[in-house]
Amino acid sequence: MGTDKAISGYVQIKGGRVMYNNSLFFEMPDAEPVVFFNDIYKALNINYPKFFKMDNLCKVVFLAVEVLLKDVSLRDKYKPEETGIVFSNANSSLDTDIRYFQSSLEAPSPALFVYTLPNVAIGELCIRHGIKGETACFVFDIFDALFQAWYADTLLETCGIKACISGWADFYDGKFEAFFYLVETGSDNLSIKHNSENIDKLYNQVWKN
Amino acid sequence: MNRVFLASDNIVSPLGLSTADNYIAVKEGKTGIALHHKTELWGDPFYASLLASLPAFENHAGYTRFERMCILSIQNALSGTSVRLDDKDTVFILSTTKGNISLLTDKPVSPQTRSRIALHSTAKTVAAYFNAVNMPLVISNACISGVLAVLLAKRLLKAGKYKHAVVTGADELSYFIMSGFRSLHAVSNEPCKPFDKKRDGITLGEGAATMILTTDESLAACPQKIAIGDGVSTNDANHISGPSRTGAELGFAVAETLKQNHLQPAQISFISAHGTATVYNDEMESKAFESAQLADVPLHSLKGHFGHTLGAAGVIESLITIYSLRDALVLPNMNYDEYGVSGKVNISRSVTKTGKHYALKTASGFGGCNASIVYSSIN
Incomplete structure (x- = not known):
């Protein structure tokens, strides 16, 4: 098992750069997160007003996956329930939790409260890309390629999933990063096999670039 | 593929500190929901299922209320089985939406508080109480977290990654959660009425529960x-x-x-x-x-x-x-x-x-x- 599963694309947002399949998609050093995110959004040339309602964690997840899927249409290739998502991060929704909590001392903000769950980022991806398959949200102190690979494999081998968006994103106190990749079964491009060694390599390689 | 069995379990809720007590209470039509007046949670009286003071356990000082809920539930569940957390074949899985979020105050968040709230470190704190050897796994997936955690344990055990899993689901009712659901107008002013025509919202509750799962059929809980x-x-x-x-x-x-x-x-x-x-x-x-x-x-x-x-x-x-x-x-x-x-x-x-x-x-x-x-x- 596992030989026919390949990583067909990957993206990393970190240090003012957006790397897509190991080439530079967008760069803006030393920008405030909100400016950086808005400019990536503009560079993508999309029209999705919901983006501006999202909290920062959802924004960085949304943008990363927008880049990851800019040349692929999951809607065309798969049924809604054939795509899954495995998402993990370190600080859950703490950045927004603090914002919500501060609002709650005066007047609790429902618009902030709905973003005080990390899996809402998955929900935003599902709405945007029409994904209805199995999804899950985990919290680890650091990116765990071994677990991430095992869980995606499990979904692909036993849960009727044919494509899986897998990744890691964190946003806390203005610091953020995102790393996502697409795993597909029966992909023509088997250049990057789906395993934890390759995932670790991509996660670190892109960063050093 | 391995079959997976329930080895031991526990529920800590206002209805009791064991699954058996909780089950009997439910069967008798009892509820943990009552009218409370706790201004630290909400200004006006409200219906909720709230735990009274938690029983003390050995070395409980220094743990937050949320962590104590988890530790109590796990300790009670472990007492009914030979499965242990200080065993390389056992994995600990924590399911929670907000964990230690009640540590947020109106003061700026210190690095220590941030670390205590981070769910992976909360899970490690709880796991360390039992000298767990494997890194705990945390699922935070809103209200399906508990079912998903059991499903994760089932899959890990079925695949032979571990022989046993201790799955704990817990959440503490805090001002954070209360004010949030109130702000969404999702909370009923009466005890909740699921599926009823006059239902008009949720009643919040708190508790912790643990399921210990195993692939070793000889450890499966009896009688059935x-x-x-x-x-x-x-x-x-x-x-x-x-x-x-x-x-x-x-x-x-x-x-x-x-x-x-x-x-x-x-x-x-x-x-x-x-x-x-x-x-x-x-x-x-x-x-x-x-x-x-x-x-x-x-x-x-x-x-x-x-x-x-x-x-x-x-x-x-x-x-x-x-x-x-x-x-x-x-x-x-x-x-x-x-x-x-x-x-x-x-x-x-x-x-x-x-x-x-x-x-x-x-x-x-x-x-x-x-x-x-x-x-x-x-x-």
Whole structure:
């Protein structure tokens, strides 16, 4: 098992750069997160007003996956329930939790409260890309390629999933990063096999670039 | 592929500190929901299922209330089995939505507080109490966290990654959670009435529950062994804080769950639904169960007994499901008077005998997520 599963694309947002399949998609050093995110959004040339309602964690997840899927249409290739998502991060929704909590001392903000769950980022991806398959949200102190690979494999081998968006994103106190990749079964491009060694390599390689 | 059994369990809730006490209380129609006046949680009196002071345990000083809820539940569950956490074959899985969030105050968050709130470090703190050797896993997936955590344990054990899993679901009712659900106008002013025509929102609750699972059949809890079946999760792809209008996605998860377990609807004894008692959630679930051909299967929500315990709900409700399956009983849906959903479902109104050996547990939550799993009693 596992030989026919390949990583067909990957993206990393970190240090003012957006790397897509190991080439530079967008760069803006030393920008405030909100400016950086808005400019990536503009560079993508999309029209999705919901983006501006999202909290920062959802924004960085949304943008990363927008880049990851800019040349692929999951809607065309798969049924809604054939795509899954495995998402993990370190600080859950703490950045927004603090914002919500501060609002709650005066007047609790429902618009902030709905973003005080990390899996809402998955929900935003599902709405945007029409994904209805199995999804899950985990919290680890650091990116765990071994677990991430095992869980995606499990979904692909036993849960009727044919494509899986897998990744890691964190946003806390203005610091953020995102790393996502697409795993597909029966992909023509088997250049990057789906395993934890390759995932670790991509996660670190892109960063050093 | 390995089969997975329940080895031991516990529920810490206002209804008791063991699963047996909780199960008996539920069977007798008791509820943990009461009118409270605690201004640290909310200015006006409110209905909720709140734990009274927690019993002390050895070296409990220095742990937060949330951590103590988890430790108590795990300690009680471990006392009923030879499975241990200081064993390389055992994994600890924590299911929670907000963990130590009550540590947030009006002061700026210090690095120490941030670290204490980070769910992975909370899980490590709890795991370290039991000298756990493996890194804990944390699922924080809104209100389906508990069911998903059991499903994760089942998959890890089935694949042979570990021999045993300690799955704990817990959430503490804090001002954070109370004010948030209030701000969404999702909280009822009365005890919640799942599936009833007059339902108008949730009642919040708190608790912790633990399921210890094993692939070693000789460790399966007696008298009647319980096998953990397969399960499926789906997403609505519709709205981040409102359920699907059609219930098709939960319906798909349920139908796939039956298929994976090679079951027909007629073999299901009862459904332990999510049933939060919001207008839209219960409506969605009714359509989902009808679409999955389960319109005739007795159904209840346990929220009338425990309130909505968020990350604990899936584990607490799974255990009540399992105990009633063992007892060959279907429990009623509490606080229910009048049919109030448009999908066709069979709301359970009294304690009834059943000769069937399978039960279905479902959950749905913010972010559009749904999950379902099957439990079976083995003669």
